Amino acid sequence: MKKYLFGLVAVLALVLPSCSYDDSELWEKYNDLENRVKTLEGLCREMNTNIESLETILESLNQNEHVSNIAPITEDGEVVGYTITFTSGESVTIYNNEAGGTTPTLGVAKDEDGLYYWTLGGEWLLDEEGNKVKAEGNDGMTPRLKVEDGYWYVSYDNGATWVEAGAATTEGSGDNLFKEVSYDDEYVYLTLADGTVLVLPRTQNETPVEPTPGNGGNAVDLGLSVKWADRNVGADSPEAYGDYYAWGELTSKTDYNEWNCASYGKDTGVISGNATYDVATANWGDGWRLPTVEEINELMANCTFSWVEQNGVGGLLVEGNGNSIFLPATGYYKETAIKYEGTYGTYWTGTPNDYWNYQASSFDFTDTQQAVYWDYRFNGHVVRPVKE
Numbered sequence: 001m002k003k004y005l006f007g008l009v010a011v012l013a014l015v016l017p018s019c020s021y022d023d024s025e026l027w028e029k030y031n032d033l034e035n036r037v038k039t040l041e042g043l044c045r046e047m048n049t050n051i052e053s054l055e056t057i058l059e060s061l062n063q064n065e066h067v068s069n070i071a072p073i074t075e076d077g078e079v080v081g082y083t084i085t086f087t088s089g090e091s092v093t094i095y096n097n098e099a100g101g102t103t104p105t106l107g108v109a110k111d112e113d114g115l116y117y118w119t120l121g122g123e124w125l126l127d128e129e130g131n132k133v134k135a136e137g138n139d140g141m142t143p144r145l146k147v148e149d150g151y152w153y154v155s156y157d158n159g160a161t162w163v164e165a166g167a168a169t170t171e172g173s174g175d176n177l178f179k180e181v182s183y184d185d186e187y188v189y190l191t192l193a194d195g196t197v198l199v200l201p202r203t204q205n206e207t208p209v210e211p212t213p214g215n216g217g218n219a220v221d222l223g224l225s226v227k228w229a230d231r232n233v234g235a236d237s238p239e240a241y242g243d244y245y246a247w248g249e250l251t252s253k254t255d256y257n258e259w260n261c262a263s264y265g266k267d268t269g270v271i272s273g274n275a276t277y278d279v280a281t282a283n284w285g286d287g288w289r290l291p292t293v294e295e296i297n298e299l300m301a302n303c304t305f306s307w308v309e310q311n312g313v314g315g316l317l318v319e320g321n322g323n324s325i326f327l328p329a330t331g332y333y334k335e336t337a338i339k340y341e342g343t344y345g346t347y348w349t350g351t352p353n354d355y356w357n358y359q360a361s362s363f364d365f366t367d368t369q370q371a372v373y374w375d376y377r378f379n380g381h382v383v384r385p386v387k388e
Contacts, residue, residue, distance in 0.1 A: 041265050046095040047145050048259040050177040051106065053084075053092035057190070057198065058108065058116050058136040060086045066203045067188050074276060082181055083250060084188065087203060091251035093262055094178050094190070104152045104165040106143065106177055107194035108135045118143055120154065120165060122194060127156055144259055216284030219387055223321030224298050226386040229288065230325055232347075233280055233383040239313040241330045244338075244380035247348055247360040248277040253380070256333045261378035265357050272350030280385035288385040290350030295386060296363045296372055307367035314342050316365050325384075327365070333380025343367070348381045 069085040073093070081095035108116040109124075117132040118125040118141070125133045125143065133156045134140045144155045146162065153162040180191040188200040217235075219227035232242030234252070243252040248263030248271055258264050263277065271277035273289040280288045291299075303320035310317070315328040331341035346364045349372075353359040359374040362381055375381070 041147070044145055044147050045259075045261065045264050045266075047104075047106070047177060049262055050094050051143055051145070052255075052260045053094045054108065054177065054192075055135060055140060055142050056090065056092045057084070057200070058140075060088070060090070061198070061200065062136060063088070066201045067183075068203050070183055070188055070202075081178075084200075085251075093249070093251065094181070095262075104145065104154060105193050106145075106154075107192045107196050109194075109196060118156070119194060125154070125156060128161070216280070216286070216288050216385060220323050220325050221321055222299070222303055222318065222323055222325070224295070224302060226291070226295055226388060228291075228299075228318075228325050229385045229387075231384075232328075232330075233283055233385060237311075238326045239311045239315075239328055241328055242382050244330075244333045244382055245279050245348065246380055247352075247375075247377035250277075250279050250282045255336050256378055256380040257335050258376070258378045263360075263377050267357050268352060270350050270352065274350075278350060280383055284385060287387040289387065290348060290383060291363075291386045293349050293351040293361050293372055296349055296361075299363075300370055305365070305370055314367075316345060316370070327384060329365075330382045332375075346373075346375065346381050347384050 065086040065088055067084055068087045069083075071083045071085075072079045073081040073083060073095075081093060083091055083093050085091040105121050106125075107119045107122075109119050111117050111132065115137065116135040118135045127133055127141075133143070141156045142158075144159055145165070146153050146155075147168045148162075150168055152165040152168045154165045155162045177193055178190055179193045179195075180189075182189045182191075183202070186202055188202060190198040190200065192198070216233070217229035217231040217238075220230050221227050231238045231240065233245075234243030235241060244256070245252055246256055246261045246263065248266070248268055249261070253260065268274075268277055270292060271290065272292050273281055275281045278290050280290050299318065299320075303318050306317045306319075308315065308317045308326075310326050310328075313328050315326055318325050318327060327345055327347065329340075329342050329345040330347075331338045331344055332346045333339075344364070344366055346362045349361045349363060351361045353361070353374050358376060360377050361372055362375050364371055364373045
């Protein structure tokens with residue numbers, strides 16, 4: 001028996017110290033890896049946004065468009081990019097901050113035919129047949145980037161095939177396609193990472209950078225903590241759909257996808273009232289902003305809903321406090337097409353998903369039900385502002 005007890009004590013002596021195992025180093029490595037992955041994902045999103053914007057810029061140059069407005073994008077008090085609007089009304093978002101890592105050196109250069117073609121690492125970007133990939137015109141291609149297994153990959157055929165473009169690391173300090181942005185009274189100068197300088201002429205009667213207060217809809221008192229606008233952002237009447245926006249973006253687009261969504265995966269917090277991300281605040285001013293999830297829940301709890309046709313447009317009539325607003329069934333944009341127009345409504349809120357930075361909340365409805373849902377930020381939804 002004594003021999004048995006001695007053996008038991010010996011085993012306990014070996015086991016018990018293991019309970020105080022210090023796993024802090026393991027967690028540090030895990031957190032470091034997670035931060036590096038998030039950094040690379042952020043770089044990839046910004047690069048793809050810049051690539052698509054550069055193609056639009058080249059097309060605007062060919063059409064002799066002028067810059068009607070250039071507005072800085074700030075984060076934590078620092079300018080990280082710009083929104084450039086052309087006289088056609090089309091806008092692009094570009095990022096010119098130093099990327100905290102190594103990125104492929106994409107650029108454009110003019111060939112002997114006077115047209116711009118894509119370059120990679122200072123060399124012409126070639127397709128499978130060895131032809132240069134054009135960056136402008138109807139037959140131009142938009143390269144896409146992705147990070148996989150520690151390497152950058154580039155596709156020039158809309159993701160059908162991918163070509164390795166170098167190691168993806170968070171070390172060093174690479175420039176994110178647009179190395180520098182500057183402007184004076186006459187021109188905007190865009191310096192690419194490969195040294196190419198694009199010069200964009202400006203209109204002499206430029207639109208002010210600051211939004212004009214009160215240029216939106218009318219405030220309707222439904223007896224709630226906030227007043228609701230009588231129309232959507234970009235709409236000229238309560239029945240008009242208005243413009244569609246990816247969550248956290250200030251301009252509408254023709255193609256809504258994860259590659260060109262500036263807020264996809266970004267930790268923004270609630271964006272209601274933040275002019276950097278809230279299109280209602282940026283465009284309308286005067287206290288207008290995106291509603292929060294709490295304000296949507298308040299709307300559903302205290303107002304009555306009925307499906308109606310108003311001036312030939314199907315949608316939701318919301319009544320409260322003797323007043324009403326009409327929410328047209330706008331559907332939503334997925335890539336280049338509108339889905340469920342006329343039968344389904346989906347409106348962004350300013351509240352992100354707390355657990356996954358790739359989604360945000362929206363108020364969705366049909367002719368029979370209303371609810372708050374999570375949707376991917378890159379989809380295009382309309383916006384119905386509120387104000388105190």
